[in-house]
Amino acid sequence: MKNAELRKIFTIIFVLFTPIEVFADAHNYDDQRGMTKLLGIKTYTRCANEITSPNAKVYELSYKRTATMPLSPFAGEYKPKFLPEIAWAKSKQVFTMDVLNENVNDGNQGTQIDALGHFGYTDEVWNGEGEADLSSLKYFGEFSRKEVKPSPESPLKKLGIESVPPIITTAVFLDVKKYIFKGRAMKAGEYVTVKHIQETIKNSPSIKDRGILPGDVVLINTGWSDNYQDPDELGIYYTKSPGVSYNLVKYLSDKKVVGVGLDTWGVDTFADENGFGAEKSQNPEGIANPAHHYFLTQVGIHTLENFNLKALSKDNVDLSCVMILPLMTEGSSGSPIRPVAIGSPNLM
Numbered sequence: 001m002k003n004a005e006l007r008k009i010f011t012i013i014f015v016l017f018t019p020i021e022v023f024a025d026a027h028n029y030d031d032q033r034g035m036t037k038l039l040g041i042k043t044y045t046r047c048a049n050e051i052t053s054p055n056a057k058v059y060e061l062s063y064k065r066t067a068t069m070p071l072s073p074f075a076g077e078y079k080p081k082f083l084p085e086i087a088w089a090k091s092k093q094v095f096t097m098d099v100l101n102e103n104v105n106d107g108n109q110g111t112q113i114d115a116l117g118h119f120g121y122t123d124e125v126w127n128g129e130g131e132a133d134l135s136s137l138k139y140f141g142e143f144s145r146k147e148v149k150p151s152p153e154s155p156l157k158k159l160g161i162e163s164v165p166p167i168i169t170t171a172v173f174l175d176v177k178k179y180i181f182k183g184r185a186m187k188a189g190e191y192v193t194v195k196h197i198q199e200t201i202k203n204s205p206s207i208k209d210r211g212i213l214p215g216d217v218v219l220i221n222t223g224w225s226d227n228y229q230d231p232d233e234l235g236i237y238y239t240k241s242p243g244v245s246y247n248l249v250k251y252l253s254d255k256k257v258v259g260v261g262l263d264t265w266g267v268d269t270f271a272d273e274n275g276f277g278a279e280k281s282q283n284p285e286g287i288a289n290p291a292h293h294y295f296l297t298q299v300g301i302h303t304l305e306n307f308n309l310k311a312l313s314k315d316n317v318d319l320s321c322v323m324i325l326p327l328m329t330e331g332s333s334g335s336p337i338r339p340v341a342i343g344s345p346n347l348m
Contacts, residue, residue: 043215044169051342063111069109113337171343174200191244192242222262223263225310239270241265253301322341322342
C-alpha cells in the first residue's frame, strides 16, 4: 500500500474516532475552548503525513509516575499504596488494586496538562496580607468566579479538564539547548526568546521552511530536565527553572498554537529575585506567572509541563504527530497525561 493511501486511511480513522465538533457539541463545551477549536481535519491530515513516514518511530514524552519522582510543592504528597491481591468469592479470579494517599493532587504531578480554569485573575494586585479580594476574579472567556468556581470547595463548573478535547496534531520540537546553547542546559532564570525560536527553526531540517502552523503543539527543550531524577535525591528540579519570555508567549499565541510544553515544571521562569534574565522586564505588572496568565486566561492555549524530550532531541525529531489525551476528570484544573509523538529521526 502506498503512503498516499495510508495517509487517507489514517485521516479517515482520526475523523471517525475523534470528531472534535461532535465532542464539543455533545458535551456543550464549545464556549469553553480556546485554540483547541483549530483541531480537526487539517491537523489530522498533518498527523497522518508523519505517522505514515516509512521511518516513523513512537516516542514516549512522559516520565514514569512514582513516589520517588520530583514532586510539585503545590500539589501535596504523592504516595501510591499497592494493595494485596484480592480473591473474588466463589470464583477462581484474583484482582489487584492500588490507591493514593489522602489530599494528594494527582492532576498536577508528573507529566501533565493544565485546564484553562487552572488560572484566573483579579483587577487588583493582592499584597499577600490578609485575605485576597476575589470579587473581581475572571477566567478565560470572561467567565466570572461564580460561573467557574462558585464556592471554595466546588469543582470547576466551567473550564475544567473535561472540557479539553483529545489533542491530535503536529508537534514542532524546538531544541534550543542544542541549537542555541550548543548543548548546555539552560540555567534557572534564563528565558527562551523569540530570537532563540527563530534561529532554532532555521537550523531544524523538517521545519525550517514550514515554520509553526495554526493548530500545532510546540515543545521546547531547555535542558532543565537534566535535573530530573528518580529517585529525586538532590531535589533541584522543582526549586527553580528557565522558561519562556513574555514576548515569546505573545509570538506563539499569534501563531495560534494549541499547546506549549517544556521539559520544565512550570513553563514560566523561576529563580531568585536577582537571578532572572533581562527579559523579565517584558512581564506585565502585577502578573507573577505571565506565561500561564496569557496562555490560559487570555488566548486559550494549554500549558504542558514535565515533558520528557530527550529522545526527540537525540533523534532530531523536529516534526511529529503528537497525541495528548487528558483524563475526563470532571471539575479538575489539570490532568496527568501520557503523550506520545510519532515521527521520523533526522540523522545528522
